[in-house]
Amino acid sequence: MKKLSALCIILVLVLALAACTVPDSGTGGTSTQPTKAAQKDKEPAKDKVAEGPKKISILAITFSGTPIEENEPAVLALEELTGYDVSLQFLLNSSYEDQLNTRMAAGNLPALVAITGKTPSVISYCRAGAFWDITDHYKNYPNLKQANEIVMNNISIDGRIYGIYRARDLGRNGISYRKDWLENLGLEEPKTMDDLYNVMYAFTHNDPDQNGQDDTYAMTWCKWFGPLDQIAVAFGAPNKWGLNDNGEIIPYFDTEEYMESMRYMKKLYDEGLINRDYAAMETSDWTKDFQNSKSGVHIDVSDQAWRYQKKFIEELNMGDDIVWVMGMPEGPKGRRVQPTSGHAGFVAISKDGAPKEQDMLDALNFLDICNTKEGQNLLNYGVEGVHYDLNEKGELKRRTFGQDPLEGFNQFMTNVVSGQLLREQMSPVQIRREEVLIENIPFCIANPAEPLTSNTYAEKGATLDEKISDARNQFIAGQIDEAGFKAVVADWYAQGGKAICDEYTAAYKAAN
Amino acid sequence: MNRASIQLSKDKKALRKAKREFNITSIRKDVWLYILLIPGVLHFIIFKYLPMWGVLIAFQDYNAYLGFLGSPWVGFKHFIDFFSNPDFTRLLSNTLLISLYNLAFGFPAPVIMALLLNEIRSQWYKRSIQTLVYIPHFISWVIIASLTYSLFNSQGVVNKYIIQMGNNAIPFLTSDNTFRGMIIGQTIWKETGFGTIIYLAALSGVDPQLYEAAVIDGANRFKQLWHITLPSIKSTVVTLLILRLGHVLDNGFDQIFLMSNSLNRNVSDVFDVYVYTIGITRGAFSYSTAVGLFKGIIGIILIYSANYLAKKAGESGLF
Structure with a gap:
């Protein structure tokens, strides 16, 4: 009896262990990834009759996890406008690249796929032919041919183009801050990085919300290094990659200016102007403290100012002049703004979802229609009378919803033709934001390596980048000193960074 | 017949x-x-x-688009890359240290708890305690990580208490020194109760006559524990220990992944997370498979040697 029960226990254990064993490729952890392939094809799976409307399936990004639904008026309007039968799938932003890799590996991609950037795996899949090379085709379409050549060049891989870029404003970066706090303290909008430090110091120590308690700090950071990079550029470091005196490409962290920016950030950290646990904070929690009036400065894209302001009005019944927005202030080398790349990746056409050449042309045609005036406005704003209204001046006012019914709808919007969107009826902070976008342009620092491809970078770049961004956080937190950081940089060069620089330099010299 | x-x-x-x-x-x-x-x-x-x-x-140099048959064969390239990678020793020592700590502190915990539970007289009290200590096992690591985050961050309850006591806040979440302690603590909190099930089952099989005889011979509680209870669950403990040794290179992906960040990466980079970041987020399937295969082979070797040693020591072993 005892033996039998012991045997049973062992059997159960072995089964349990077998069930937990990580499969060979080590994908055991993916079950924790929140998957939101929200919509399944609603059509029956059978092959359609040749007469019916053409089908197009799209994979895009959702930020909230509750993406647009397929019976939503905007989707129906899109089907009517394009004449295609549209089916949408979504993956959650925080794990988009991981999930995309898995989907690519499974050979299970829809026709149109939103790609967030030229990651190593995207490069290798494009080279292997998983996506259509549209270099020779896109110019046959009236709207797509208006795409900006420079940005198209930026998304190219080995000189070939595998998709239509998702356009973003170059000067989109900026600082959102609490205007009421600034006024409470009798301070001016900061003009220089030193001013910014003083404002941040006051936001932390001088009770900007005037509630008599020491319960505020200046700025929230999270795991993502975006804000730190913006500060680095403001201090004079190149944007990711720069040119040294010999015309060779060097990484931005191998410059004295970068060091200087780190010292500045360390000072912010040491004096408690930044949340101490930022390195452990998830991106999804990033905006919480600002929203709860615990912090008052936010370096990110300038759109964030209006998002905050809107929430303050709608959810907290606060005034409409709380948040304001500004461009990056002047650093020791004058005003320098880190631009976006002009794109947020591209929309590619997969050979899984569009196996024949005609399917690819159909998909391009669909993207072309999406870039007409009607298409762009539909994807960006939705349907008039449902999602927005027009006032007598022809300006557009979005309706408010508890939960955005259009979430994710604009993630496959490419907007390669500019100037076609309707003018919005804007609040003061939105008007200011539009000005900041334009003011930023002359100060934008281009990344010379943007259009270049380095095979070593494709292979090892992500691992190497992580070492540097870890070392920066360790320096800011005081775990290593400047010599320690320089040692990591030397290590970076030794482990492949040298090859990356050489490859970029050769490609750069060949291109210019 | x-x-x-x-x-x-x-x-x-x-x-x-x-x-x-x-x-x-x-x-x-x-x-x-x-x-x-x-x-x-x-x-x-x-x-x-x-x-x-x-x-x-x-x-192979596996590319999913080319497929298993279309991808080129490259022999031991990925293994050579892996072993010559300067990260290898760091990964190995981090993995082993966390496992050894888990073995040293996490493994005895359910044994001790089962022994304690076994001494409780009142049946309903014992049962309700048992149920309560099982519960953490059913909470997912995501929840536990966020609980840990809110308790131990710089403005969390624990640090508020520490500051009130007049000390400086301890960066529990963002420091190399505290990482392993946090991991082991979480594991013990989550798994100890559930681990007692097997030992309690083994304990319930002990013949009560043995205790009666021991009492007549004048053995006290501790002597009963030492001479009767422990020897009767010894084989279960050894079996579980052998199985556990096969998992020395597994640290549990979810937990480490959720707790690691750039300020504790020196100690939190382990094979499981490495395989994930290289394989899934960066799409290097072949390389991460090589790492996973290496882990598996080490696991088999450890199981066999532990089993061999257990048999040498006179235990029945697994097979």
């Missing part, structure tokens, strides 16, 4: 024949048991043994 006839027969031919007879008759005798076995065997063949061929991509 058949068995007896086999043992009597010295003739090899007769032996073989008898064996065949034995197989057929015994199958016929227990035919339903064998039918019951089929789904389990199929499960292992289809979901474990067939996919196992996938490890061959460790010897």
Whole structure:
């Protein structure tokens, strides 16, 4: 009896262990990834009759996890406008690249796929032919041919183009801050990085919300290094990659200016102007403290100012002049703004979802229609009378919803033709934001390596980048000193960074 | 009966024949048991043994678009890359240290708890405690990580208390020194209660007459524990220890992944997370398969050697 029960226990254990064993490729952890392939094809799976409307399936990004639904008026309007039968799938932003890799590996991609950037795996899949090379085709379409050549060049891989870029404003970066706090303290909008430090110091120590308690700090950071990079550029470091005196490409962290920016950030950290646990904070929690009036400065894209302001009005019944927005202030080398790349990746056409050449042309045609005036406005704003209204001046006012019914709808919007969107009826902070976008342009620092491809970078770049961004956080937190950081940089060069620089330099010299 | 006839027969031919007879008759005798076995065997063949061929991509430059047959073979390239990578020693020592700490502190915890529970007289009290200590096992690591985050961040309850006591806040979440402690603490909190089940089952099988006899011989509580309880669960402990040793290179992906960040990466980079970041987020399937295969081989070696040692030491072992 005892033996039998012991045997049973062992059997159960072995089964349990077998069930937990990580499969060979080590994908055991993916079950924790929140998957939101929200919509399944609603059509029956059978092959359609040749007469019916053409089908197009799209994979895009959702930020909230509750993406647009397929019976939503905007989707129906899109089907009517394009004449295609549209089916949408979504993956959650925080794990988009991981999930995309898995989907690519499974050979299970829809026709149109939103790609967030030229990651190593995207490069290798494009080279292997998983996506259509549209270099020779896109110019046959009236709207797509208006795409900006420079940005198209930026998304190219080995000189070939595998998709239509998702356009973003170059000067989109900026600082959102609490205007009421600034006024409470009798301070001016900061003009220089030193001013910014003083404002941040006051936001932390001088009770900007005037509630008599020491319960505020200046700025929230999270795991993502975006804000730190913006500060680095403001201090004079190149944007990711720069040119040294010999015309060779060097990484931005191998410059004295970068060091200087780190010292500045360390000072912010040491004096408690930044949340101490930022390195452990998830991106999804990033905006919480600002929203709860615990912090008052936010370096990110300038759109964030209006998002905050809107929430303050709608959810907290606060005034409409709380948040304001500004461009990056002047650093020791004058005003320098880190631009976006002009794109947020591209929309590619997969050979899984569009196996024949005609399917690819159909998909391009669909993207072309999406870039007409009607298409762009539909994807960006939705349907008039449902999602927005027009006032007598022809300006557009979005309706408010508890939960955005259009979430994710604009993630496959490419907007390669500019100037076609309707003018919005804007609040003061939105008007200011539009000005900041334009003011930023002359100060934008281009990344010379943007259009270049380095095979070593494709292979090892992500691992190497992580070492540097870890070392920066360790320096800011005081775990290593400047010599320690320089040692990591030397290590970076030794482990492949040298090859990356050489490859970029050769490609750069060949291109210019 | 058949068995007896086999043992009597010295003739090899007769032996073989008898064996065949034995197989057929015994199958016929227990035919339903064998039918019951089929789904389990199929499960292992289809979901474990067939996919196992996938490890061959460790010897390829696998590209999912080209597929298994289309990808070029590269021999041991990925293994050489992996072993010559300067990260290798760091990964190995981090993995081993966390495992050893888990073994040293996490493994005895359920044994001790089971012994404590076993001493409780009141049955309903024992049962309710048992149920309560199981509960953490059913909470997912994501929840536990966020609980840890809110308790231990710089404005969390723990640090507020520490500051009130007049000390400086401790960066529990963002420091190399506290990382392993946090991990072991979480594991003990989550798994100890559930781990007691097996020991309690073993304890319930101990013959009460032994205790009665010991009491008559004048043994106190502690002596009963030492001379009766512990020896009777010894084989269970050894079995579990052997199984545990096979997982020395597994740290549990979810937990480490959720707790690691750039300020504790020096100690939190372990094989499981490495395989994930290289394989899934960066799409280097072949390389990460090579790492996973290495882990698996080490695991098998450890299980076999532990089993061998257990047998040497006079225990029954696993197989």
